[in-house]
Amino acid sequence: MPDESxxxxxxxxxxxxxxxxxxxxxxxxxxVEAFSENGFKGTSTRDIAERAGVHHPLITYHFKNKDQxxxxxADYIFGAFTNSLASALEEYKDQCPKQRMSALIHAYxxxxxxxxxxxxxxxxxASYPNPRLEWLIDKHLKPIFTATxxxxxxxxxxxxxxxxxxxxxxxxxxxxxxxxxxxxxxxxASSGIDINDPETLSEISEMIVRVFxxxxxxxxxxxxxx
Amino acid sequence: MPDESxxxxxxxxxxxxxxxxxxxxxxxxxxVEAFSENGFKGTSTRDIAERAGVHHPLITYHFKNKDQxxxxxADYIFGAFTNSLASALEEYKDQCPKQRMSALIHAYxxxxxxxxxxxxxxxxxASYPNPRLEWLIDKHLKPIFTATxxxxxxxxxxxxxxxxxxxxxxxxxxxxxxxxxxxxxxxxASSGIDINDPETLSEISEMIVRVFxxxxxxxxxxxxxx
DNA sequence: CAACTTTTTTCCGAATTGGACCAAAACGGC
DNA sequence: GCCGTTTTGGTCCAATTCGGAAAAAAGTTG
Numbered sequence: 001m002p003d004e005s006x007x008x009x010x011x012x013x014x015x016x017x018x019x020x021x022x023x024x025x026x027x028x029x030x031x032v033e034a035f036s037e038n039g040f041k042g043t044s045t046r047d048i049a050e051r052a053g054v055h056h057p058l059i060t061y062h063f064k065n066k067d068q069x070x071x072x073x074a075d076y077i078f079g080a081f082t083n084s085l086a087s088a089l090e091e092y093k094d095q096c097p098k099q100r101m102s103a104l105i106h107a108y109x110x111x112x113x114x115x116x117x118x119x120x121x122x123x124x125x126a127s128y129p130n131p132r133l134e135w136l137i138d139k140h141l142k143p144i145f146t147a148t149x150x151x152x153x154x155x156x157x158x159x160x161x162x163x164x165x166x167x168x169x170x171x172x173x174x175x176x177x178x179x180x181x182x183x184x185x186x187x188x189a190s191s192g193i194d195i196n197d198p199e200t201l202s203e204i205s206e207m208i209v210r211v212f213x214x215x216x217x218x219x220x221x222x223x224x225x226x
Numbered sequence: 227m228p229d230e231s232x233x234x235x236x237x238x239x240x241x242x243x244x245x246x247x248x249x250x251x252x253x254x255x256x257x258v259e260a261f262s263e264n265g266f267k268g269t270s271t272r273d274i275a276e277r278a279g280v281h282h283p284l285i286t287y288h289f290k291n292k293d294q295x296x297x298x299x300a301d302y303i304f305g306a307f308t309n310s311l312a313s314a315l316e317e318y319k320d321q322c323p324k325q326r327m328s329a330l331i332h333a334y335x336x337x338x339x340x341x342x343x344x345x346x347x348x349x350x351x352a353s354y355p356n357p358r359l360e361w362l363i364d365k366h367l368k369p370i371f372t373a374t375x376x377x378x379x380x381x382x383x384x385x386x387x388x389x390x391x392x393x394x395x396x397x398x399x400x401x402x403x404x405x406x407x408x409x410x411x412x413x414x415a416s417s418g419i420d421i422n423d424p425e426t427l428s429e430i431s432e433m434i435v436r437v438f439x440x441x442x443x444x445x446x447x448x449x450x451x452x
Numbered sequence: 453c454a455a456c457t458t459t460t461t462t463c464c465g466a467a468t469t470g471g472a473c474c475a476a477a478a479c480g481g482c
Numbered sequence: 483g484c485c486g487t488t489t490t491g492g493t494c495c496a497a498t499t500c501g502g503a504a505a506a507a508a509g510t511t512g
Contacts, residue, residue, distance in 0.1 A: 017510060020458060037353040042268020045501065055460060060502060062458095123349045123405075126412040127263040133412060141416045162440075164433040167417040168406075172437070175405035176398045179349075183397070186352040186359060190367045191393040207390040211398065211437055214388075245478080246489060271470065281491060286471060288489095453512105460507065469498065477490070482483100 024062050026052040031073040036117035039124040040070055040132065070132060077118055078140035084111045085144065096217050098160045101151055102209045105177060109205045112181035113195060119178035145170060160215040169212065176208050250288050252278040257299040262343035265350040266296055266358065296358065303344055304366035310337045311370065322443050324386045327377055328435045331403060335431045338407035339421060345404035371396060386441040395438065402434050 030051035034043045045066050049056035063069035088107035092100045112118055122141075125133040145167075152169055155161035161169060180187070180195070187193040194200055256278035260269045271292050275282035289295035314333035318326045338344055348367075351359045371393075378395055381387035387395060406413070406421070413419040420426055 017457065019509085023458080038267045039265050039350075042265045044499070046499080057461085057502080057504095058459070066501070120349060120353055122412065123346060123408060124265075126409045127346055129411055134415065137412060137416045141412070145416055162433075162437050164436065165419075165429060167413075167419050168430060168433055171406060171409070171413060171417060171419065172402045172433070175401045175409075179401035179405045180394075180397060182349060183352050183401075185355055186348065186363060186367070187393075187397060189360065190363045190371055191397060193391075193393050193397065203391060204394060207388075207394055207398070210390065211388050214440065249489080270468070272468075283471080283473090283492085284490070292470070455510105455512085457508105457510070459509080460505105462504085462506095464503080465500100467498105467500065469496100469500105472495080473493085475490105475492085477488105479488070480486095482485090 020062070023052075023054055023058060026054060027059060027062060027069065028073050028076045030054075031069050032077055032115075032117045032121075035070060035073060036120035036124065039127075040066075040130075045069070067132075071135065074121065074132075074136060074140070077115055077121070078136075081111050081115070081118055082140070082144060085147075097151060097155055097158065098213055098215075098217050101155060101161075101213060102205075104148070104151075105173065105208050106202075106205045108174070108177040109181065109201060109208070112178045113201055116178075116182045116184060119182035122178075123182070155213060158215070158218060160217060161213050162211075173208060173212050176211075177204075180204055246288075249278075249280055249284060252280055253285060253288060253295065254299050254302045256280075257295050258303055258341075258343045258347075261296060261299060262346035262350070265353075266292075266356075271295070293358075297361065300347065300358075300362060300366070303341055303347070304362075307337050307341070307344055308366070308370060311373075323377060323381055323384065324439055324441075324443050327381060327387075327439060328431075330374070330377075331399065331434050332428075332431045334400070334403040335407065335427060335434070338404045339427055342404075342408045342410060345408035348404075349408070381439060384441070384444060386443060387439050388437075399434060399438050402437075403430075406430060 027048065030048045031043075034048045034051055037043075038047075045059045046056045048069070049059055059066070059069055063072055084107050085104055088103045089100060092103040095103070122136070125136055148170055149166055152161055152166045156163055156166060156169075180193075184195045187195060195204075253274065256274045256276075257269075260274045260277055263269075264273075271285045272282045274295070275285055285292070285295055289298055310333050311330055314329045315326060318329040321329070348362070351362055374396055375392055378387055378392045382389055382392060382395075406419075410421045413421060421430075
């Protein structure tokens with residue numbers, strides 16, 4: 001019987017063992033990989049367990065069922081992603097708005113490189129309306145959207161970001177970043193783009209900035225910030 | 227036993243019946259929908275037959291097996307897509323390069339609106355290396371890429387398209403077009419973007435042009451073309 | 453050592469899988 | 483209208499896979 005304390009934050013009668021944490025992490029990594037490749041319906045819990053090198057009933061033990069495992073996996077990748085964005089913002093908090101947005105884009109591209117599942121899972125779930133999609137939007141997507149939306153509007157006012165619906169702008173940046181990395185397996189063969197080359201990676205980031213944030217920061221504003 | 231003439235171009239002993247074509251089309255539409263939602267592995271032939279309102283053994287009859295059905299479905303959507311691009315080029319063949327590329331982008335966005343499977347299937351198959359992906363790239367993607375690549379290089383020389391690796395440029399345009407429409411189910415809830423609104427659709431096309439082709443055509447060139 | 457956590461092993465019943473087979477029906481060419 | 487072909491409906495299959503339950507065994511902690 002799975003201990004509720006594993007899933008929630010209730011008081012454990014005894015502290016969780018190390019191997020248990022390792023197993024959970026292996027299952028999460030395997031789940032992210034499998035779900036991103038074959039979608040929720042196309043993935044079996046046995047497949048996940050096999051990728052993790054673990055007996056499949058452990059999924060029931062640690063995550064209750066397939067749905068909960070999916071949610072834990074989504075929390076895992078989107079949580080780390082949000083943290084990555086947040087620390088990029090923190091690191092550049094004293095810089096001008098354009099540099100801060102640029103830092104966000106770089107963080108996005110770099111995260112998507114190591115975790116292309118981020119975008120794949122979104123496309124998978126957005127394929128048709130379903131409860132997981134709603135959950136994903138409310139819990140993970142909206143916060144990122146609202147946090148970034150204002151920054152983009154500001155950059156448009158400053159003449160740095162291209163004009164147009166900021167919501168569209170947000171999603172185009174998002175697709176150019178996450179989408180490119182999610183198509184990694186295809187780009188090499190179809191376009192000769194090797195996303196495993198670090199130079200290609202920074203070229204992508206810089207091109208996105210150049211395309212979507214083509215303007216220079218007004219001198220007055222740039223100085224008033226510093 | 228399926229007649230080979232259905233799949234290849236051999237001489238039919240008798241002309242194909244109308245209802246047969248209807249059944250094939252229903253199966254193709256259903257296959258596109260199902261494969262785009264759940265991927266190749268996640269889709270069962272029975273699911274496809276059910277969506278098509280057709281008895282499932284007819285898949286074996288018309289398309290031999292699941293794999294051939296997938297290829298026929300891919301041919302169907304990518305063939306129509308290529309035709310759509312080609313006729314856009316034909317219609318604007320006397321216009322300047324920027325207008326021709328702009329016409330391509332509009333055609334892309336409009337096609338992706340009606341057939342979001344175009345992008346979904348690509349992401350699905352690009353999730354991991356597999357024979358279908360290679361087939362898709364060689365048969366459908368590369369021709370589009372090579373046909374467009376030269377146009378983009380030319381536009382960059384003219385200072386119309388943004389500088390940078392033209393291959394990256396191509397794929398960013400592609401992702402901004404097809405990707406946005408593929409995420410339709412999500413965009414409304416996460417960003418308030420309604421891709422079913424015709425105005426939104428043209429706004430997307432125009433914004434892509436504005437972002438990726440920001441320059442004006444040099445007057446000399448524009449006149450020498452007309 | 454004793455209590456608890458985690459893993460292993462085994463099993464289940466149900467559902468689904470892709471595909472084969474054949475008789476009936478619809479159809480096209482004559 | 484008739485005949486042979488094409489297409490469809492209905493049935494069946496053997497195999498696999500599905501998510502999950504249960505209990506015993508092993509490992510860990512205090």
